[in-house]
Amino acid sequence: xxxxxxxxxxxxxxxxxxxxxxxxxxxxxxxxxxxxxxxxxxxxxxxxxxxxxxxxxxxxxxxxxxxxxxxxxxxxxxxxxxxxxxxxxxxxxxxxxxxxxxxxxxxxxxxxxxxxxxxxxxxxxxxxxxxxxxxxxxxxxxxxxxxxxxxxxxxxxxxxxxxxxxxxxxxxxxxxxxxxxxxxxxxxxxxxxxxxxxxxxxxxxxxxxxxxxxxxxxxxxxxxxxxxxxxxxxxxxxxxxxxxxxxxxxxxxxxxxxxxxxxxxxxxxxxxxxxxxxxxxxxxxxxxxxxxxxxxxxxxxxxxxxxxxxxxxxxxxxxxxxxxxxxxxxxxxxxxxxxxxxxxxxxxxxxxxxxxxxxxxxxxxxxxxxxxxxxxxxxxxxxxxxxxxxxxxxxxxxxxxxxxxxxxxxxxxxxxxxxxxxxxxxxxxxxxxxxxxxxxxxxxxxxxxxxxxxxxxxxxx
Amino acid sequence: xxxxxxxxxxxxxxxxxxxxxxxxxxxxxxxxxxxxxxxxxxxxxxxxxxxxxxxxxxxxxxxxxxxxxxxxxxxxxxxxxxxxxxxxxxxxxxxxxxxxxxxxxxxxxxxxxxxxxxxxxxxxxxxxxxxxxxxxxxxxxxxxxxxxxxxxxxxxxxxxxxxxxxxxxxxxxxxxxxxxxxxxxxxxxxxxxxxxxxxxxxxxxxxxxxxxxxxxxxxxxxxxxxxxxxxxxxxxxxxxxxxxxxxxxxxxxxxxxxxxxxxxxxxxxxxxxxxxxxxxxxxxxxxxxxxxxxxxxxxxxxxxxxxxxxxxxxxxxxxxxxxxxxxxxxxxxxxxxxxxxxxxxxxxxxxxxxxxxxxxxxxxxxxxxxxxxxxxxxxxxxxxxxxxxxxxxxxxxxxxxxxxxxxxxxxxxxxxxxxxxxxxxxxxxxxxxxxxxxxxxxxxxxxxxxxxxxxxxxxxx
Numbered sequence: 001x002x003x004x005x006x007x008x009x010x011x012x013x014x015x016x017x018x019x020x021x022x023x024x025x026x027x028x029x030x031x032x033x034x035x036x037x038x039x040x041x042x043x044x045x046x047x048x049x050x051x052x053x054x055x056x057x058x059x060x061x062x063x064x065x066x067x068x069x070x071x072x073x074x075x076x077x078x079x080x081x082x083x084x085x086x087x088x089x090x091x092x093x094x095x096x097x098x099x100x101x102x103x104x105x106x107x108x109x110x111x112x113x114x115x116x117x118x119x120x121x122x123x124x125x126x127x128x129x130x131x132x133x134x135x136x137x138x139x140x141x142x143x144x145x146x147x148x149x150x151x152x153x154x155x156x157x158x159x160x161x162x163x164x165x166x167x168x169x170x171x172x173x174x175x176x177x178x179x180x181x182x183x184x185x186x187x188x189x190x191x192x193x194x195x196x197x198x199x200x201x202x203x204x205x206x207x208x209x210x211x212x213x214x215x216x217x218x219x220x221x222x223x224x225x226x227x228x229x230x231x232x233x234x235x236x237x238x239x240x241x242x243x244x245x246x247x248x249x250x251x252x253x254x255x256x257x258x259x260x261x262x263x264x265x266x267x268x269x270x271x272x273x274x275x276x277x278x279x280x281x282x283x284x285x286x287x288x289x290x291x292x293x294x295x296x297x298x299x300x301x302x303x304x305x306x307x308x309x310x311x312x313x314x315x316x317x318x319x320x321x322x323x324x325x326x327x328x329x330x331x332x333x334x335x336x337x338x339x340x341x342x343x344x345x346x347x348x349x350x351x352x353x354x355x356x357x358x359x360x361x362x363x364x365x366x367x368x369x370x371x372x373x374x375x376x377x378x379x380x381x382x383x384x385x386x387x388x389x390x391x392x393x394x395x396x397x398x399x400x401x402x403x404x405x406x407x408x409x410x411x412x413x414x415x416x417x418x419x420x421x422x423x424x425x426x427x428x429x430x431x432x433x434x435x436x437x438x439x440x441x442x443x444x445x446x447x448x449x450x451x452x453x454x455x456x457x458x459x460x461x
Numbered sequence: 462x463x464x465x466x467x468x469x470x471x472x473x474x475x476x477x478x479x480x481x482x483x484x485x486x487x488x489x490x491x492x493x494x495x496x497x498x499x500x501x502x503x504x505x506x507x508x509x510x511x512x513x514x515x516x517x518x519x520x521x522x523x524x525x526x527x528x529x530x531x532x533x534x535x536x537x538x539x540x541x542x543x544x545x546x547x548x549x550x551x552x553x554x555x556x557x558x559x560x561x562x563x564x565x566x567x568x569x570x571x572x573x574x575x576x577x578x579x580x581x582x583x584x585x586x587x588x589x590x591x592x593x594x595x596x597x598x599x600x601x602x603x604x605x606x607x608x609x610x611x612x613x614x615x616x617x618x619x620x621x622x623x624x625x626x627x628x629x630x631x632x633x634x635x636x637x638x639x640x641x642x643x644x645x646x647x648x649x650x651x652x653x654x655x656x657x658x659x660x661x662x663x664x665x666x667x668x669x670x671x672x673x674x675x676x677x678x679x680x681x682x683x684x685x686x687x688x689x690x691x692x693x694x695x696x697x698x699x700x701x702x703x704x705x706x707x708x709x710x711x712x713x714x715x716x717x718x719x720x721x722x723x724x725x726x727x728x729x730x731x732x733x734x735x736x737x738x739x740x741x742x743x744x745x746x747x748x749x750x751x752x753x754x755x756x757x758x759x760x761x762x763x764x765x766x767x768x769x770x771x772x773x774x775x776x777x778x779x780x781x782x783x784x785x786x787x788x789x790x791x792x793x794x795x796x797x798x799x800x801x802x803x804x805x806x807x808x809x810x811x812x813x814x815x816x817x818x819x820x821x822x823x824x825x826x827x828x829x830x831x832x833x834x835x836x837x838x839x840x841x842x843x844x845x846x847x848x849x850x851x852x853x854x855x856x857x858x859x860x861x862x863x864x865x866x867x868x869x870x871x872x873x874x875x876x877x878x879x880x881x882x883x884x885x886x887x888x889x890x891x892x893x894x895x896x897x898x899x900x901x902x903x904x905x906x907x908x909x910x911x912x913x914x915x916x917x918x919x920x921x922x
Contacts, residue, residue: 187891196869198876198887205888209896220896225888261889264920266897327896333872334895403864407902408657411794415659426659427666427686428722430648434795435670435788436727439902441868441912451902459725 058088058347065094065146065341067116070322072098073131073141073245075285075295077278077314081150084316087350090165091149095272095324097339098144098245102184102206107341110173114341117144118246120234130245132286132394139244140394141287143274143296147320149348154317157353159361160277160310162319162346167270167304169326170341171213181213183220183326183340186228189241191335192444204228204242206249207260209338211268211326219265220326220338226254266327270342271303273323276367280313281386282394287322289397289447292384294367298337298443299452300328301369301376309351309361309368319348332443360421366413373458377417378442379410379451397447406451410439414453422460432459519549519808526555526607526802528577531783533559534592534602534706536746536756538739538775542611545777548811551626552610556733556785558800559605559706563645563667568802571634575802578605579707581695591706593747593855600705601855602748604735604757608781610809615778618814620822621738621771623780623807628731628765630787631802632674642674644681644787644801647689650702652796653905665689665703667710668721670799672729672787680726681787681799687715727788731803732764734784737828741774742847743855748783750858750908753845755828759798759904760913761789762830762837770812770822770829780809793904821882827874834919838878839903840871840912858908867912871900875914883921893920 061083063069069082085091100107101118108114119126127144131137154160169181187193187205194202207225211217231239231247239247276294279285290296294310302308310317321344328337356362360375366383369376381401382388389396414437418429436459442450522544524530530543546552561568562579569575580587588605592598615621630642648654648666655663668686672678692700692708700708737755740746751757755771763769771778782805789798817823821836827844830837842862843849850857875898879890897920903911 185892185896187888187895191891191895192868192872193876193891193894196873198873198880200887203888205892207888207892222889222892225892261885261893263922264889264893265922266893266920267917329895329897330899330901331868331872332895333898333900334891336895338896403868403902407653407792407864407905411653411792412657412659415654419659424722426661427648427664427668428683428725430652430654430795431646431666431668431683431686432722432725432727433654434648434652434790434793434797435646435799436790437794438791439794440791441864441900441902444868456728459727461724461726 058090059086060090060092061085062092063094063146063149064113065096065117065144066113067119067126070096070117070127070144070146071320072127072129072144073137073139073287075145075276075278075287075320076283077280077318078283079148079278079318081148081316081318083147084150084152085348086152087154087348090345090347092343092345093146093149093321094170094343095146095321096144096341097183097324098142099184099186099336099339100341101246101248102186103182103208104248105174106172106177106182106208107184110175118248120246120248122234132284142245143287143322145274145287145320145322148278148318150316150318151348151350152316154312154350155315155353156280156312158312159351159356159364160312160317160319161307161349161351162275162310163307163349164302164304164344165347166345168343169211169213169215169270170343179213181211181340182223183209183211183338185209185334185338186242186336187334188336190445192331192333209266209326211340218268220268221265222261224256224258225260226256229253266338269300269303269327271300271325271328272321272342272344273298273325273328273337275302275308275321276319277310277312278314278318279386281384285386286394289385290380290450291386291448292366296323296446297367297378297450298328298332298446299369299376299378299450300325301371305372307370309364309370311365330440330442332445335445360417362420363416374454374456375417377410377413377453379406379413379453381405381409381449383409385448401447401449403441403444403449403451406449407439410451410453414455418455519551520547521551521553522546523553524555524607524610525574526557526578526605527574528580528587531557531578531588531605531607532781533588533590533605534598534600534748536606536737536739536748536781537744538741538779539744540609540739540779542609542777542779544608545611545613546809547613548615548809551806551808553804553806554607554610554782555631555804556607556782557605557802558644558785559603560645560647560797560800561802562707562709563647564643564669565709566635567633567638567643567669568645571636579709581707581709583695593745603706604748604783606735606748606781606783609739609779611777611779612809612811613777615773615811616776616814617741617773619773620812620817620825621773621778621780622768622810622812623736623771624768624810625763625765625805626808627806629804630672630674630676630731631804640674642672642801643684644670644672644799646670646795646799647703647797649796651906653792653794670727670787672801679729681729682726683722685717685719686721687717690714727799730761730764730788732761732786732789733782733803733805734759734786734789734798736763736769736782737780738771738773739775739779740847742845746847747855750846751841751911752847752909753827757784757907758828758839758911759789759793759907760830760837760839760911761786761791762832766833768831770825770831772826791901791903793906796906821878823881824877834917836878836916836918838871838874838914840867840874840914842866842870842910844870846909862908862910864902864905864910864912867910868900871912871914875916879916
């Protein structure tokens with residue numbers, strides 16, 4: 001069925017009108033939430049700057065994902081904020097997976113937000129730019145990011161705490177799949193396995209997973225897989241490999257294999273692969289390599305109940321959220337997780353620079369994760385690759401990473417954390433790291449590879 | 462007090478007689494268990510070789526740790542077995558930490574087994590050879606290993622399953638410390654941190670930890686730490702760094718700092734750092750680098766309730782156990798864990814080569830760990846370094862390891878496991894590894910570095 005984007009469809013007019021109405025409804029909801037945000041400002045102004053002023057009650061905003069509210073494949077300090085909030089406010093943000101077009105029927109059809117983002121006819125794309133490169137972005141970066149959200153008063157040197165209050169999977173909008181959600185896992189050319197196949201020739205294989213959208217069933221199961229075909233995009237360009245995000249798959253050109261991972265139950269770990277702030281070092285930054293302001297960390301612990309602390313690099317912080325995952329293992333070996341649209345509810349807490357000394361946030365110049373039971377410190381091959389690798393950093397990073405480098409960084413960060421936040425001597429910190437801190441391999445596929453160090457809070461009763 | 466090893470002591474004769482009696486008691490218990498083992502043989506012989514023969518009931522043997530039952534710092538296929546058992550038998554094996562001499566008063570004094578092993582006067586050592594080198598072993602290998610245990614009928618190509626039925630800490634034998642056990646953590650010159658201090662000069666620091674020997678308190682706490690002094694051994698040789706195992710510390714030469722890690726509770730994870738079989742590739746093999754037959758894996762999951770599966774490389778398998786740990790983190794960053802004597806009870810189950818096909822053990826040519834909930838596959842920088850690195854392997858391995866290499870090995874092992882044991886295609890295995898297998902950094906301090914891959918059993922209901 002045409003989604004209002006195919007003028008050759010007999011019912012094009014009806015479909016297009018429906019599409020426009022759906023979009024308008026989303027926009028109205030979105031604008032309403034922005035007015036609420038503006039109301040927040042008014043309240044703040046009315047309160048004046050007296051120290052005795054009580055902060056306004058936290059407001060709840062909603063930022064849907066659609067062609068107007070997302071940026072695709074890059075972070076930028078120059079992006080116009082989609083929402084402005086006060087510190088302490090709560091924001092519900094929709095995040096769309098950039099792999100939904102692997103199964104349009106299950107992950108896009110009937111979903112106005114997803115349809116507007118993925119719209120791609122022979123004449124135009126709903127989101128033309130995809131990536132940090134020139135023109136159409138050249139696919140240099142893949143993640144659909146919703147935002148940015150500007151946090152009023154946030155300034156370089158502050159730390160923004162993003163508390164993940166809730167995470168919900170985005171149900172399929174197609175009535176055929178009521179109560180279900182879907183995700184896609186691509187064993188892609190940038191995967192760790194790609195030069196190391198045991199059987200057969202080099203190939204990219206996409207597996208579609210089904211998730212219970214009601215949240216009752218805590219595991220996903222595979223539905224089918226298919227080998228990546230030579231995809232010709234609506235503009236007529238051929239893509240024999242996955243080299244541009246959002247390529248529409250026509251399953252008439254694939255051989256779907258429905259006999260896949262029969263009986264296997266994949267535990268659900270919903271989380272945001274990408275969450276982070278705009279860095280200051282460059283204008284347009286590929287969304288793939290994570291760095292000191294977060295981004296594509298791909299640590300599955302960034303889920304419900306966790307907080308992530310980010311150093312603010314630019315005024316307003318500029319938070320974006322994307323790359324939602326239903327589940328991922330430590331390493332994200334084949335290049336992707338179960339890429340599945342999610343909606344998160346976040347509270348944004350601002351810790352001003354002047355208040356950090358003597359707290360666990362002192363000296364936090366990297367994304368630090370706090371779960372209910374653990375502190376998780378995120379190391380990278382290059383802690384701030386944009387600064388570390390010079391002018392060509394955005395290409396160099398894809399050639400220079402190693403787990404060994406990331407381990408070194410995670411070690412140093414954990415040592416400093418124990419010395420600063422827990423007031424240990426270096427000798428105490430080093431002993432404790434050896435006997436009670438666990439180092440794990442976060443990912444080996446995102447350009448800037450990750451190792452995390454985990455210390456349980458119960459060590460410090 | 463003299464332990465029966467100091468002829469200048471006024472009560473030398475009394476002490477020496479006591480020492481001999483204690484040793485004799487241990488030996489009698491030990492020999493009794495060996496006779497029991499021999500009884501097992503008789504029963505087996507009486508049963509003849511009929512296929513209808515029922516296997517003899519599992520016997521329970523006890524192998525204490527003392528100067529006669531341990532080999533220090535090396536594995537060897539040429540070692541005389543300390544015990545011979547039938548497949549299915551249960552063996553209680555005492556394992557002594559090689560760092561007990563960091564605090565003689567707490568970890569050796571009053572313990573005849575430990576005293577016999579650690580005995581070192583100006584004239585002789587209770588265990589003269591410590592390491593895989595010539596003469597006194599040159600300290601090329603550090604772990605006190607109890608064994609080997611010969612498993613009758615085990616042959617190259619078989620898999621020996623070691624089920625860890627129970628693990629108990631070894632209480633201090635000094636009445637001053639009744640109900641307590643102790644361990645030592647050395648931040649040593651082979652630690653990952655050693656060339657990367659943040660404060661002060663290069664140093665080795667030993668921290669003594671206290672454990673509740675009754676098992677009620679599930680956490681350890683630090684007692685004191687001290688900087689490694691220039692230790693002069695009883696033969697008169699100076700050791701400004703930790704370059705030989707079992708050096709006796711005279712705390713008159715140290716400055717003990719009792720204000721260490723105050724209030725910090727280290728969760729207990731008792732496990733065996735070293736457990737493994739004799740490799741076939743060399744005669745005397747340094748106990749530090751782990752390899753395909755196990756050894757110094759230093760994975761804290763090798764504790765109570767776990768099984769480890771080892772490929773048998775030499776007739777009889779020749780199992781040894783040592784390097785007991787009260788707790789360790791993934792990475793063992795500073796070079797050691799909480800090194801604490803333990804006693805384990807193991808059932809030794811032999812899986813004959815001809816029975817492996819079609820089971821999860823098919824193709825297992827590395828140490829595979831099974832816990833209650835998980836399969837843990839152990840990768841190394843070099844899966845079989847003795848074969849991989851040629852004639853100079855035992856020195857080369859200390860120069861060539863990396864986490865990146867170990868990750869590659871863990872990936873390949875997990876892929877094969879999923880394809881063999883779980884009958885997945887390669888494409889299924891690779892997708893599953895990315896979304897549901899966790900890769901962690903086992904250790905970065907044992908010459909041959911380790912990365913493990915964990916898959917939960919609940920994936921396969």
